[in-house]
Structure formats: C-alpha cells, structure tokens
Amino acid sequence: MPELTSPESGIARAAHDVATLAAHHAERAEEERQLSPEVLDAIMAAGFGRHFVGSQYGGADGTFAALSAAVAVIGAKCPAAAWCASLAASMARMVGYLPEEGRKQVWQDGPDVLVVGGVSPIGRAHAERDGWLLSGTWPYISAVAHSDWALVCGVAKSGTGYEPRLFAIPRADYRVKRTWSDVGMRATGSDTLIAEDVYVPASLSFPLAELLEGTASSSAPRCHSVPLTTVNGLFFTLPILGAAEGTLDLWSSYAEQKIRTWSAKQPGPARGFYEETLARTSGTVDAARLLLERAARVADRGTEATPLERARNQRDCILAADLLVTAVNQLFRASGTTGHSVYHPLQRLWRDANSAAGHVVLQPGPGAAAYTTSALGLDG
Numbered sequence: 001m002p003e004l005t006s007p008e009s010g011i012a013r014a015a016h017d018v019a020t021l022a023a024h025h026a027e028r029a030e031e032e033r034q035l036s037p038e039v040l041d042a043i044m045a046a047g048f049g050r051h052f053v054g055s056q057y058g059g060a061d062g063t064f065a066a067l068s069a070a071v072a073v074i075g076a077k078c079p080a081a082a083w084c085a086s087l088a089a090s091m092a093r094m095v096g097y098l099p100e101e102g103r104k105q106v107w108q109d110g111p112d113v114l115v116v117g118g119v120s121p122i123g124r125a126h127a128e129r130d131g132w133l134l135s136g137t138w139p140y141i142s143a144v145a146h147s148d149w150a151l152v153c154g155v156a157k158s159g160t161g162y163e164p165r166l167f168a169i170p171r172a173d174y175r176v177k178r179t180w181s182d183v184g185m186r187a188t189g190s191d192t193l194i195a196e197d198v199y200v201p202a203s204l205s206f207p208l209a210e211l212l213e214g215t216a217s218s219s220a221p222r223c224h225s226v227p228l229t230t231v232n233g234l235f236f237t238l239p240i241l242g243a244a245e246g247t248l249d250l251w252s253s254y255a256e257q258k259i260r261t262w263s264a265k266q267p268g269p270a271r272g273f274y275e276e277t278l279a280r281t282s283g284t285v286d287a288a289r290l291l292l293e294r295a296a297r298v299a300d301r302g303t304e305a306t307p308l309e310r311a312r313n314q315r316d317c318i319l320a321a322d323l324l325v326t327a328v329n330q331l332f333r334a335s336g337t338t339g340h341s342v343y344h345p346l347q348r349l350w351r352d353a354n355s356a357a358g359h360v361v362l363q364p365g366p367g368a369a370a371y372t373t374s375a376l377g378l379d380g
Contacts, residue, residue, distance in 0.1 A: 028369075053092055079243040113148045136194075167204065177192040277334045
C-alpha cells in the first residue's frame with residue numbers, strides 16, 4: 001500500500017492547488033467563520049466528495065492512503081480546509097451504506113455532492129408511512145452552510161422498539177443557524193443544523209449499527225467494509241498532521257535565520273535550543289506520521305484486517321493526535337513574539353491543532369478501552 005507521502009492519485013496532486021488557494025483565503029475565512037465558496041468548490045473539484053463513492057456512481061473507489069496524503073497537504077496551509085475536505089470524503093463514504101435507491105438519489109447528478117453531518121444520535125424519529133418523520137437540532141456540523149445533503153443520526157421509534165439510525169435529507173429540508181464560536185478551526189463553519197418534521201423515505205435511512213460494524217452491501221467498494229471506529233480517527237487526525245507539518249515548516253524558517261545569525265554576544269537562547277527543538281519536534285511529527293501511515297494501510301485492507309488491528313487503529317490515531325499537538329505546542333512556545341502575533345500564520349495553526357484535538361473521537365478513554373479489550377482478549 002502507498003504511504004501518505006506517495007502521490008498515488010489525482011486527489012493527492014490536486015491537493016497542492018487547494019492548499020495554495022485555502023492559504024490565500026485563510027484570513028478572510030477566519031473572520032467569516034466559514035470557508036469561502038471558492039475554496040469549497042476547489043475541494044470538491046479536487047475529488048474529495050467522490051473519493052469514496054463507488055465507480056458505478058462515477059466515484060473514484062479511492063483508498064485511505066491516497067486521501068491521507070491529500071488531507072495532510074492541505075492541512076499544512078489551512079487545517080480548517082483540510083478538516084472540511086476530510087469530512088466531505090468521510091460523509092460520502094457513509095452515504096454508501098444507504099439502500100441502492102437512496103444512493104442513486106443522492107448521487108443522481110454525479111458524485112461531487114457535498115454531504116455533511118454526524119453520527120451523534122441527537123435527533124428523534126418515528127415511523128411514518130413507508131419511512132420516518134425526523135426532527136432534531138445537530139450542532140457542530142462542519143461546512144453545513146455550503147452543503148447539498150446532510151446525513152444525521154437520530155433515535156427512531158418503530159412499534160415498541162428504539163434504534164439509532166442515520167437519515168439523509170436534502171438541503172431544502174433543513175435550515176442552518178450560525179452558532180460556531182470556537183477559538184480554533186474557525187473557518188470550518190461548524191454551525192447548527194435544524195430539521196423539523198422532515199419526512200425521510202426508507203430508502204434514505206439505515207441503522208447506525210451497520211456503519212459501526214462496516215456491514216455495507218456486497219457491491220459496495222472495499223472502503224465501505226471497514227467499521228467506523230477503525231477509520232474515524234484518521235479523518236480527524238490528518239488535518240492535525242497537516243497543521244503540525246505546516247507549523248514545523250514555518251518554525252524551521254524562523255530557526256534557520258536565528259542559527260545563521262546567532263552570536264554568543266546576543267541575548268536570547270543558545271544555538272543548541274533551536275537545534276534540540278527542531279530535532280525533537282520533527283522526530284515527534286515523523287512518529288505520528290508513521291502511526292497514521294500504518295492506520296491507513298490497515299483501513300485499506302478492509303475485512304482482511306484483524307479485530308486487534310482495527311482496535312489498534314483507534315488507539316494509534318488518538319496517540320498520533322497527542323504527539324502532534326505536543327510538537328505544535330513546543331514549536332509555538334519556541335517561536336517567540338514573532339510567532340505569537342495575530343498576523344503570523346503560526347498562531348492560527350497552533351489554535352487549529354489544539355481545537356481539532358479536542359474532538360470527541362480523539363479522546364483517549366474509548367480507544368484505550370477498545371484496544372485493551374482486544375489485546376487482552378477480554379469480554380467486550
């Protein structure tokens with residue numbers, strides 16, 4: 001399998017142009033708390049929306065390794081854009097779990113459809129005719145203002161039973177409330193989605209358990225046969241990897257100037273301070289990258305991956321996020337007044353990395369429990 005650094009496909013190559021454009025618009029996007037339409041258009045044109053869509057719908061049948069390379073490239077310039085690109089691919093992969101009629105409806109005009117959403121079962125639904133009547137308020141839905149469809153989760157009541165299900169709803173059936181106020185990842189536009197008594201036909205819904213267990217239809221691409229917990233961490237950690245690499249690049253330029261002009265007669269840190277900081281942080285970022293490379297390879301093996309490897313993926317993504325934020329924080333601290341200026345991109349990368357690492361998927365408890373249960377052969 002290719003590594004993150006391998007330009008395996010067009011999406012990895014196209015990511016460089018997206019990164020350049022996103023960096024150009026980054027300051028404005030922070031002020032407006034959402035990506036500019038030009039950047040989102042570029043993300044979709046680069047193939048992030050179609051990456052995990054099956055070829056029968058015009059998609060790329062892509063790999064996690066190729067996606068990983070592309071997301072990290074964008075993240076080095078704009079972690080918020082990388083976040084939205086990564087989630088565009090993730091949500092499209094989830095659409096692949098819909099019944100065939102539903103997949104055809106979502107992708108009827110082609111695979112470059114921006115689907116947003118999340119898997120927290122916040123909504124409520126009850127059986128209605130041959131489908132469901134759905135209502136709910138879902139906060140923190142990234143890029144929702146630019147979306148074409150949403151895939152949201154709710155607890156569905158049918159008869160005397162309850163079941164968490166995912167529901168695909170078109171843009172006309174929900175509204176957006178501007179609520180995003182986080183100190184980092186400002187440009188993700190992670191606002192609130194509101195749906196009120198929306199009728200969702202059975203063809204546009206499926207049980208959450210199928211996504212969690214990776215039980216897609218037999219005709220689905222290989223990337224759909226992976227349990228969500230095996231790959232979910234990748235989608236959220238890769239933007240942080242990009243942020244760390246971008247921070248390291250910026251700081252290295254700063255350190256090079258300091259080292260070249262260093263003199264024992266000048267005040268400030270000794271030359272060894274810069275050398276040790278660079279060696280330690282670059283090594284830490286490399287270690288995190290290696291963990292994520294392995295996680296992508298495991299994900300690309302689909303059903304061939306063992307239960308322990310799948311649990312290890314969850315552990316590794318959480319550990320990688322922790323390593324990356326540690327490196328970013330060390331570099332930020334060592335960047336001096338220059339890097340702390342609100343006009344310097346380094347402080348944006350620092351805020352974005354720390355904000356991204358706060359996502360619930362990257363918290364250590366569930367990953368540690370899953371890994372320990374599998375590694376020690378305990379009862380779940």
